[in-house]
Amino acid sequence: MPFDIYDLSTFTHWIDTSLRAGMSPFWAVFTEFVLVGVVFLAFYAVVGLFLVYAERRICAFMQCRLGPNRVGPGGIFQTIADLIKLLFKELIYIKNADKILFNIAPFIVIIASFLALAAIPFGKGLQAMDFNIGIFYVVAVSSIGVIGILLAGWSSNSKYSLIGALRSGAQIISYELSVGLSLIVIVILAGTMQLSEIVEMQRDGWFIFTGHLPAVIAFIIFMIASTAEINRGPFDLAEAESELTAGFHTEYSGIKFAFFFLAEYMNMFIVASIAATVFWGGWMPLHIGSWEGFNHAMDFIPPFIWYLGKTAVIIYLIMLFKWTFPRLRIDQLLTLEWKYLLPVNLFNVLLMAFIVLKGWHF
């Protein structure tokens, strides 16, 4: 197998054994923990900052503007400058606000996105936690974030925040059903919830190609529902600028505001990663049937590049949604979920089960 040259599990094993040879087991584990923490922290910060920059450039491109272009070449240091500015801004406390909850809320939002990042397979052997309930874990952990949003809105002592938080709560919990059900379609096809195994099963064809019609429907529903779940695009009712100023984080200032902003972009990254992993084969290269030469050429692109490329395409799609479609009203939003997506999804699960039982999938 040509792409075994990119197998990083030997590299991680080498780090593990060489650390254990040099020091006592406790300190070896401790060092590994610190290493993993630092690597993920750096990755988190870089991806978050880059996505904010990408969003501003794409928004500018859609609106025929230039976007940030002064700080650094092409403006790539703009978000770093913004971050430093926000770090030095005053943290304002609102009169009569519930101080404890007000302070806890940013922690919960960031912790939820950080925990979800743990289970994502970035490449062969490049996964922090390979759970056998991988998909279930990601769905469960990423839904903790809504608690942070509700706390932020409730504790702020502002009507804008309260309305924003309630809307966002109703929206996120409604669309969580569709996310879960569209992932069940793929779990039926794969027969496992372990993310590394799901990727491994797509060696000869990605699930969106091998899963017939139900997989395509599930992918479309997943894209709609996850866009709604991360409060973006045409579904950004929670922070509808023209009605609610900034929704649930109206009263937050300085670095706390920055964390809500960062969490939104990281949730987008997580959702795009899950879509890429489950439907587009994660880090698996593109293989087409019996085109041996083509398949071998594709194998030489490193898995990490494949993974990042697919994720970037999906993130680009989600960003295009935001700047293309007008915002929905809340009744339209809930009608779309409960009267269209949910029945279609339930039917789709049964269709996939039937196809898999009959052995009609490729």
Place this chain on the structure above:
Amino acid sequence: MTGESLIIFFITALVLVGGAILFSTFVSPSTFNVQKAEPYECGIPTKGVTWLQFNVGYYLFAILFLVFDVETVFLFPWAVVMKQVGMVGMIEILIFFVILISGLAYAWKKHALVWE
């Protein structure tokens, strides 16, 4: 790594947020102003309490969500072993789906899905 090592992600997130907020409280200016501590409401003083009654519709959708989410959780184990249990499991899950869909149809009929 085992499931217990998830604590490292928890701690890293805590350190990231806590460290940044702590740093920010030390370096940022702090001035007191009565106007600044007011909740933002387009420059007008706020009227009444913030935590007032809100639309009952949010509760209705939360209850509906609870019902369907628990049923989704039941579907996950079946989805994993679908190929092993075969047709028998398929028929059983069909019965489950009929109950699920009749629940949705009942809510639909009762106009619980209409936002008022």
